[in-house]
Amino acid sequence: MTTAQTDTNAATAAADHTRFAIGFDDRDRARFHALIDQVLDSNRWTEATLTARFEEAWEAWNGLPAVALGSWSGGALAALHFAGVQGETVLCPSNTFMATPLAAIRSGAEVQFVDCNREDLCMSFADFERKADQHRPRAAILVHIGGHIAFDSEQIAAYCRENDIFLLEDCAHAHGADWNGRKPGSYGDAGVYSMYATKTVSTGEGGVLVSRRPELVEHARGFRNYGKPTYEVQGLNFRMNEFTAALGLIQVERMPEIVAWKNEVARAELDPVFEGSRLELPDGMSSGLYKYIVFDWLERSTGRVYDEPCHRIMGHQVELPNSDWVAANHSCPPLYYRPATDTGENG
Numbered sequence: 651m652t653t654a655q656t657d658t659n660a661a662t663a664a665a666d667h668t669r670f671a672i673g674f675d676d677r678d679r680a681r682f683h684a685l686i687d688q689v690l691d692s693n694r695w696t697e698a699t700l701t702a703r704f705e706e707a708w709e710a711w712n713g714l715p716a717v718a719l720g721s722w723s724g725g726a727l728a729a730l731h732f733a734g735v736q737g738e739t740v741l742c743p744s745n746t747f748m749a750t751p752l753a754a755i756r757s758g759a760e761v762q763f764v765d766c767n768r769e770d771l772c773m774s775f776a777d778f779e780r781k782a783d784q785h786r787p788r789a790a791i792l793v794h795i796g797g798h799i800a801f802d803s804e805q806i807a808a809y810c811r812e813n814d815i816f817l818l819e820d821c822a823h824a825h826g827a828d829w830n831g832r833k834p835g836s837y838g839d840a841g842v843y844s845m846y847a848t849k850t851v852s853t854g855e856g857g858v859l860v861s862r863r864p865e866l867v868e869h870a871r872g873f874r875n876y877g878k879p880t881y882e883v884q885g886l887n888f889r890m891n892e893f894t895a896a897l898g899l900i901q902v903e904r905m906p907e908i909v910a911w912k913n914e915v916a917r918a919e920l921d922p923v924f925e926g927s928r929l930e931l932p933d934g935m936s937s938g939l940y941k942y943i944v945f946d947w948l949e950r951s952t953g954r955v956y957d958e959p960c961h962r963i964m965g966h967q968v969e970l971p972n973s974d975w976v977a978a979n980h981s982c983p984p985l986y987y988r989p990a991t992d993t994g995e996n997g
């Protein structure tokens with residue numbers, strides 16, 4: 651074992667991952683303050699260099715061009731506007747946050763819910779195919795629940811390509827995930843991350859859209875800024891300001907370390923306790939571990955990812971047995987980024 655490994659293990663052992671902490675590393679505090687001073691001095695508090703640097707750093711990790719936004723919503727609305735879903739049907743998993751169906755509804759679409767798999771909590775290809783045949787959707791939203799990549803992503807994406815269905819990946823939980831080198835947002839037409847305060851890396855509020863389609867990236871840039879300069883895209887204000895972008899830059903650069911730390915704690919401390927009941931990933935996949943999911947009810951937990959499936963909240967008369975099963979049969983032991991540092995614990 652190298653000295654570096656010993657240090658990491660010692661830090662892990664000393665950290666208390668069970669107390670809530672935002673995924674921010676105290677070693678970044680001084681750099682963050684310096685960047686904030688830089689923004690103050692620049693007299694450019696929006697639409698300037700920090701936003702561009704944050705987007706470049708995100709692209710370096712994600713492997714796709716990135717557009718910074720004020721929230722996940724801004725990115726989802728931009729992508730669904732590009733897809734032309736108004737008056738059309740959008741397929742959406744029920745086991746997700748209400749943000750997912752609401753983005754489609756606000757875009758003028760009708761939502762039809764799809765069941766999930768019990769194994770990964772994410773949209774099931776079998777039910778997706780059934781619902782796509784039945785409803786002929788213009789678009790679908792695939793949510794990567796909990797920080798791993800939805801197991802049926804490749805099949806769903808292939809079906810969408812063959813049937814001209816626009817595929818939006820809801821990557822709100824998926825920071826840091828990887829499947830044989832492939833990142834979230836690279837399966838569909840676009841992916842949108844949330845930088846909300848509890849996410850694996852956060853800017854308090856914020857979002858990032860990624861896409862390999864240049865015309866969609868251009869659309870999102872216009873959509874976040876009232877369509878400036880040509881006004882061909884009728885968007886609103888979904889800009890990220892320069893102070894937020896400064897934090898985003900620091901966070902995305904630290905993200906691989908945050909995710910590696912969470913995985914190390916999961917392997918060393920949680921896996922031995924929850925062997926047999928924890929969510930198992932396929933070979934070659936690593937999770938960003940926004941949530942550590944156990945198919946059991948634990949008293950000492952942060953609760954469920956979601957308590958009630960969206961089709962129940964919205965009163966849709968559709969049978970989605972796996973979504974109901976998942977809501978009743980899992981919970982999440984706490985796993986917060988808290989590296990022990992020379993100067994004391996984070997937070």
Ligand SMILES: Cc1ncc(COP(=O)(O)O)c(C=O)c1O
Pocket residue numbers: 721722723724746747749750793820822823843844845846856857
């Ligand atoms: C699955 C999912 N989608 C979308 C969102 C919305 O993100 P935001 O609050 O940044 O708009 C969240 C936020 O928690 C989420 O968990």
